[in-house]
Amino acid sequence: MKEFLKKRIAAFVSLDVLALSYGIIGSYPVYELHHMKDWPFALFIFGVIVIAIAGLAVGAKFTPSLTSAGYAIGFIAGYFFQYDYVVHADSDGNVLEMGNSLWIIWTYVFVGSILAGIIIDASVGVVKKIKSKGGDSGKTADEAGA
DSSP states (O other), rough: HHHHHTHHHHHHHHHHHHHHHHHHHSSSSHHHHHOOOSHHHHHHHHHHHHIIIIIIIIOSSHHHHHHHHHHHHHHHHHHOOOEEEEEEEEEOOEEEEEEEEEHHHHHHHHHHHHHHHHHHHHHHHHHHHHHHHSOOOSOOOOHTOO
């Protein structure tokens, strides 16, 4: 049981950080910054699922950490780089509906951080397999007695 918890501590901490980030971003005072009701929750649930699979089931270390960090960093990036755009206009050029890019930027940064975590965890796993098979003893030529 100790080994299970020790290998998955990153996932438990990441779930806490993600919940704290959602609590701040999804709260009513911050709502005035983004005006989104469902999207913060949808990204939060997606992040919980990713952390549960990668961190708790598989035991990955980087994917859960980058998932929770990507949620908050994605929101901050979306807030600072957001822009308004025209969604619908009539034939006279009158704007009927405007959109905002915060949610798009937030989503791309969030998903990008998840993918970065998966790539890092996969590359760390490949390196560990190579080292365990004797492909790299980790010794320099001088240490090996060459």
